[in-house]
Ligand SMILES: Nc1ncnc2c1ncn2[C@@H]1O[C@H](COP(=O)(O)OP(=O)(O)OP(=O)(O)O)[C@@H](O)[C@H]1O
């Protein structure tokens with residue numbers, strides 16, 4: 001593995017940060033969530049996983065994080081030294097998943113606190129992360145005092161505070177209204193351009209995926225698998241004018257067709 | 270206009286008077302303000318009135334039926350006895366309180382500690398949970414005589430009895446609470462490589478807090494009940510005797526007023542314990558838990 005990865009790293013200007021190789025996942029109740037899925041996530045990419053409900057998008061993310069093990073196949077981290085148990089990644093869940101008993105500050109501090117960093121040492125990083133999502137003045141508030149969109153932003157700040165190389169997001173904006181979602185889309189894109197992370201973004205929405213990503217991986221259900229891998233090579237920065245452009249609607253049409261084909265392929269749904 | 274503005278900025282401070290000043294209130298708004306005011310006063314006045322009424326009725330029943338005071342004393346006489354017998358009753362109360370709070374303390378520490386142990390290892394839970402259930406389901410009054418025989422110190426045996434009654438709600442509630450931490454949060458902790466201790470300290474214990482406090486509320490009342498029952502069974506007189514012993518002794522002598530006075534003290538103690546637990550729970554949860562939050566309307 002290392003030999004291959006090394007040559008890759010030397011020749012490819014955009015080496016893979018994580019690669020799934022022939023991943024299958026069968027749950028104990030017999031559901032085949034993923035069947036022989038292979039996918040390379042390259043450094044600096046904004047990849048969207050798009051597919052009908054139940055096609056295994058969340059399962060794929062959980063396998064990348066290591067929270068769930070694959071039934072067969074493996075996950076490689078070519079850039080990490082062999083044997084590293086923790087990867088520099090962060091996860092944003094579909095729900096904000098904040099600790100209700102802790103302030104916004106303490107919630108964002110959590111990943112650092114678990115690494116043994118004291119409140120004083122973490123203060124600057126935490127405030128910086130809150131600044132990025134525009135919530136610095138809410139540091140002392142409790143989650144219940146925030147709106148749904150603000151909670152989601154706290155959740156994103158918590159993911160950013162560790163300065164991860166890889167950011168995994170599982171339908172983070174699905175529960176939000178359109179206006180908030182557009183705003184958070186822009187914020188996220190802006191942060192991504194500024195800091196050059198790698199993002200894997202799960203979504204149901206064709207429009208959201210086209211707006212955000214430079215690559216869309218379309219998946220089909222039963223069994224979950226990759227059916228299409230599309231490049232969205234429209235230039236960044238993208239803003240509201242991109243949303244209304246002909247290029248954008250062209251991409252949306254293509255991706256929509258690919259998604260419909262995927263849904264037909266996965267018999268029902 | 271200014272009043273209306275400041276009201277909007279500061280809804281918590283909108284008092285009845287202030288909203289009356291903000292002149293053109295419509296019918297419905299007035300009605301709502303009035304209803305809110307009636308409710309906030311009625312919350313205290315109605316139960317108090319009912320209480321006073323029932324004491325008065327008690328007094329009247331004694332008079333109307335000419336019930337002699339050695340059968341049912343009038344409330345006035347009970348109160349008088351309370352004052353006259355205060356030195357005896359006060360000492361008894363202190364003894365009972367000592368057992369009650371001692372048992373509550375051990376029950377809290379033991380229940381909490383066992384709960385943490387149970388959730389750390391499945392095998393400990395499987396091995397010891399049945400014992401906890403056995404202790405819980407066996408009526409204390411049936412085990413108490415045995416405990417009194419086997420344990421030399423009276424205080425210790427009273428404590429053990431009260432503890433047995435009080436610890437189970439804390440144990441079972443805390444176990445439930447420790448296991449009910451949000452699954453995604455647990456995943457998050459795992460993702461960030463949290464140790465067992467960190468997960469316990471930062472996730473499971475805070476998540477268990479409302480459940481633990483619920484158990485504590487029940488245990489507070491139960492430890493008083495446990496202490497009283499144990500005193501009844503022990504039936505001791507003399508230096509260590511508590512309120513239950515006073516009731517027993519008074520009943521031998523048909524001293525009804527003192528029985529009632531001791532009973533009154535037990536009830537008031539129980540109520541105070543309950544209120545303290547409520548306050549404690551409110552103080553600890555008011556920042557975040559649904560049960561302690563005021564619903565914004
Ligand atoms: N713990 C589990 N046990 C059994 N089956 C599961 C489990 N988790 C997921 N599945 C099944 O695996 C399949 C893929 O689930 P997954 O959650 O990955 O879908 P998804 O693409 O994220 O769907 P959605 O878009 O609705 O979130 C589904 O058919 C689901 O029923």
Ligand SMILES: [Mg+2]
Nearest residue numbers: 057058059170
């Ligand atoms: Mg999902």
